[in-house]
Amino acid sequence: MATQYDAIYFNQSRLYGQIRMSESGLGWKATEKAQGGSAAKVSEPFLLPAKELLSAQWSRGAKGYMLRIQTKTSGVVQLDGFDAESFNSLKNALSNTLDLNLEAREHSMRGWNWGSTDFERNELVFNVGSRPDFEIPYSAVLNSNVVGKSEVAIEFKLQSASERTTGGDEVVEMQFYVPGTVSKDDSDGVKSEDGVKKEEEGEEPVEEQSAAVVFHEQLRARADIGMTSGSEIVAFADILFLTPRGRYDMDMYEDSFRLRGKSYDYKIGYNTIQRIFVLPKPDDTHNLVILQLDPPLRQGQTRYPFLIMQFLRDEDLETTLNVDDEEFNSKYNGRLEKSYDAAAYQVISNLFKGLANRKITFTGSFISAQNRPSVNCSLKASEGNLYILEKAVVFVSKSPVYIPFSEIATIQFSRVGGTVSSSRTFDMTITLRGTAGDHQFSNIYREEQQGLDTFFRSKNVKVKNEIVEEQKIFEAALEDVDSDIEMAEGSQDEESEDEDFDDDEESDVAEEFDSNADSDSEGEFDDDEGSDASNGSNKAPPSKKPKTKR
Template sequence: MTDKKQFDFDEIYNGLEPTIGRIRFAPSGLGWRGADQSKPITLSVEDFRKFTWLRVARNFQLRIALKDGKIAKFDNFRREDFEELQRIIRQLYQMQLETKELSIKGWNWGRTEFNGDSLIFNVSNRQMFELPVTQAIGALKSGKNEVTVNFVDPGQPGDQTTTGMSNKDTDELVDITFYIPGTVVKSEADGNDAENSEDDEEELAADAAFYDTVKSKLELGQVTTEHIVQFQDVLCLTPRGRYNIDMFQDSLRLRGKTYDYKVQYSNIIKLFLLLKPDEVNVLFVIGLDPPLRQGQTKYPFLVFQFLRDEEIDAELNMDEETIQTKYEGKLSKTYAAPTYEVISTIFRVLTGRKVTVPGSYRSHHGALAMKCSMKANEGYLYPLEKCFLFIPKPPTFIPISDIGSVTFSRVGNSSVGNSKTFDIKFNMKTGNDFQFSSINREEYQRLDEYLKQKKIKTKSELNEGAQITYRELEDDEEDEDEQDEEDSRKRRRTEAANNVSDDEDEESPDEDFVAEQSDSDVAEEFDSNPESEGENGDED
C-alpha cells in the first residue's frame, strides 16, 4: 500500500494467464499489469456489479461481475488478504465483498447451470467446479445421454511461445463427459419463463438441450470477430462426414451434425492440394499439431474432397483497406472460381502456410499417385518432392529425409506364382516402418526411377512370407477354381466317352445267343421243366 487512496497487491494472476503481475485499486477503478510488461488491463468503477471471494486452485480468487455480463477473475490472493480487501472495496466503491462457499463432498453427480460464459457444476446447491465454455474447442454427443466437451490439447497450452511454460510444467483439462438422463421442458431449455409458456409443454431430451446450449456458448465465443467467409456442406473423408467451415481472422470452426470444433490457424502446419487419379476429384489435406480429437481417436490430418469442375461464388466479409494493409493484397474481395482454388487460396493467406502440390512424378498411366493398400485400407500413395503422403485413411506422412531404405517385395516369382502386384516397405531411420501392398506391377519401373532420383537406397527380395491381400487371394482362388473346373470337364468328357463305349457293347447283339421261342414276351422265372434243369445240371 502506498497511500490511503491507492492500494496494490503483488503476485496476482489475471484469470488463467500464467504470467504473474500486480493489481492496483483506485477510486476510478482497478488495473492489472503483468511482470512481462504486457498491455495492462483496466476496469472502470462504473462497470462493477458484484465482488465475490472464493477458494480456487491458486489460493483465493477475487471475482468481479461486470454489468455487461462478463466476469473478471484475479487469483493468488492470500487468506489474510480478505479483511484488507473487504475494507478497500467498501471504502473505494461502497460495495460488499461476498464470500462463496464451495462443495468439497467429492460427489460426481449434481446439477449444471450456465452463468455467462461459464458452465457451473453444483452439488447440494454449492458450486463444485466451473468451466470456461468459450475456451472449449468442440462438443459432441459421445453416446446415449452423454455429452463431451473438448478443450485444448496438452501440446497447445504448453507451448513456450504462448504461455512461457513447457508441457511438463502444466496439467490441462483435455475433455470432460457429462451423463445427462431424462427430459426437460422446452421452455426451460430455452430459458423462458414457465409461467408465460404454459401452453408449450413440449419435452426435449436433457442431453440434447445441454448439447445445444454448449454449442451456442461456443458460437458466442466468436461473436466478437465476424467470420470472413463460410463454406457450406464440405465433404470430409477423414474424419468422415460433411462440415460447414466458418473462417475467422485467427481460427476456423468445423460444424457438423455430430461434431463441432474450433481450430486455431497456429495449429495448422501443412497444406496439400492433390488431384486424385480419377481426375474428377481434388483433395485438400490439412495437417494439424496438436491433432484433432474425437473421443480417444486423434486426427493429425483433415482430408477434404471437392469436385474438380465445381465452382463457387464467394465474397469476403472485409473491406478493401483491410485486404491491402493486413493481408498485403493477397486476397480478393470476391471470388468466382473452382471451389478447391478458392479454399486453398484463403487457407494459404490466413494460415501463412505454403500449399504443397504434386511434383514431377507420374505413374505408368500418367496419374499423380498410385493405388495401393495400407493393411486393410485402400488409398493412394503420392510421391511428392520432399515426402510421401498416403490418403485418405489413415493419412500417413513420410518425409524423404527420414527414409533409411526402401524394400520391394514380390517383384518376381513368389509363392503365389507370377503376381500382378508387389509390395513396398519404407525402412525409417526412426525405426517405424511403413508397408504398402497391392501396387500394380506396372508402377515398379517408374517408382524405382523416382527413388533413385531422390538418392534413396532400394533393394528387392523374394519374400515368401509377404503379405497377401484379400484381392490377390480371391484372384488365386478364382484361378484355382477355373483349373478345377477345367479338370472336371475333362473327367466328365472321358467318363462320358467310356459310358458311350460300354453302352454300345451292351446293346450289340450276341451272335452265339439264340433266344428260345415263347408265347409270352417275358419268360417267367419259375416257368421251367425240372427234368430238363436236372439234365442241364448234369451236363454242366
C-alpha cells in the same frame, strides 16, 4: 496508494507475477524470474479498468487461495496463489481502492457427480446441494455437441504451445448427463401420461423437447459457440468431407471457420492450419483439398489431424465475398480476390491460403509407372495412396501421414516372403531420425521400385535397396555355377585313353557265370553234397525219453 501482491498466477498460467491495485483498476505482470529473465517476452501485462469490475469472490484454488473477479466484458479473471492470511488485507484493499466487496465462497467437498447447473453471467456453475462444485468459464469452451439422447459433450480450448507443459495433463472434454424433457416456454405445469405438459385441464398441450438439447442450446448461446465476431466472409453448403466423414456447411470468418453437420459442429481457427495440400485422386475424376491441423480436431476420443475435402475436377464454383470495398482493401487486398469463378477445389484452397496465410502444396516432379504422382500401397491395415512430393511424402487414407524428407533417416526397399505375390510387390520402410520409429509401406508394385529409388536419391535421401543387392548376389551365384560347369566339361575333353587297357583280351580265370567254366569244379561241389547226404543216412534219430507218471 497502490497495493501489491507477489507470486500470483494469472488465469491458471504457469507464470507467476505481481498484481497491483489502484483507484483506476488492477494489473498483473509476469516477473522476469518466472521464466529465467524472458517472461516479458512470453507474457504481456494484463490491465483491467475499474469500470469493468462487477464482483469479487474468495475461494480455495490450485496454488492456495484464489481471487475470482467477475467483469462486464472480459469474462472471469482468476488470480491464484494468495495465502489464507491475505484475505483481510485484500478485502480492505478492494473496498478502499475499487469500492468492491470481497465475498468468501466455499466449494462442495462431497465429491458427488450429481447436481444442478446454473448459467451465470460469465461461467457455468455446477452445484452440489447449496454449494458450487466447480465452474467452467464460457471463454474456455470451444465446442458443444449433443451425444445420444441425454448427453452433452463440452470441448475445451487447448493451451497454446508456449503454455504447454511437457508430459503434463490437460482437460480436453467433459460430458454432462441431462435426462428428461422440458417445455419450450419454460412454464410450470404437470406432465401428462403421453409425455406432454399441460398447464391445466382444458388448455392446449405444451410442446416438449429434450433437456439435453435445451442445455446445449443455452451453452452455445452464452459461450458464443456457432457465433463469430463479425459477419461471415463467405459460406458454402454441402461440402463433402472424407475426414471426418460427412457433408458439412462451411462458414468462413475473419479468424476462424465453422463446420455445421447433422450431428456435430466444429469451430476451427485459421492459426491451427499448418499446411494446405491440393492432390489429384488416382480415379482421374476428383481432387482433394487437405488441411493439416495442430492441435488436431477432436470428436470424443477420436483425433483428426487432417481435414480432407473432395471435389469433382469439372465442378465450378462462383462466389463473391461478403465484405465492402473499404474492408476488402484494408484487410484482404493481395490475399484474396473480391469474387471467384473457377473450379471448386481451386476456390476453396485459395480462400484458405489467403485467410490462413499458408502456402498451397501441389504434386511434384515424380511420376509413377502408372503415369501418376502417387503409388498404391498399404500402411498396416489401411490402404491408400502415397504421394511423393518435392520435400515430403503424404500417405492419404482414413488416417493420413505426413513425413518430410528432413525427418527421414533412411529408406529401405525389401521383398518380404517367398510367395508368388512377393515377386510382384515390395515393401518400403521409412525410418525416421532419432527415436521416432518407422513406417512400413507394403504391397507396392514392382514396377515402381526403380522410379522411387531414383527420385529419393536425387533428393539426397539415404536409400538402401535390398532388392538390388539380392539380385546381384543371385547373379553372382549363377556365374559361379556356369564357371564350374565349363571347368568340368573342359576337364573331360582333356582326359587321355589308357593304352594298357585291352577290352578284347579274355581273362585266364573262368568266372562262375562264364559258360566255359570247368565242369570239374561243379563235380567237386556235387561230391561233397553227396557225401554229406550218405553220412547223414547211417545215423538214427535220437530217441525220446519216456514219460513217468507220478
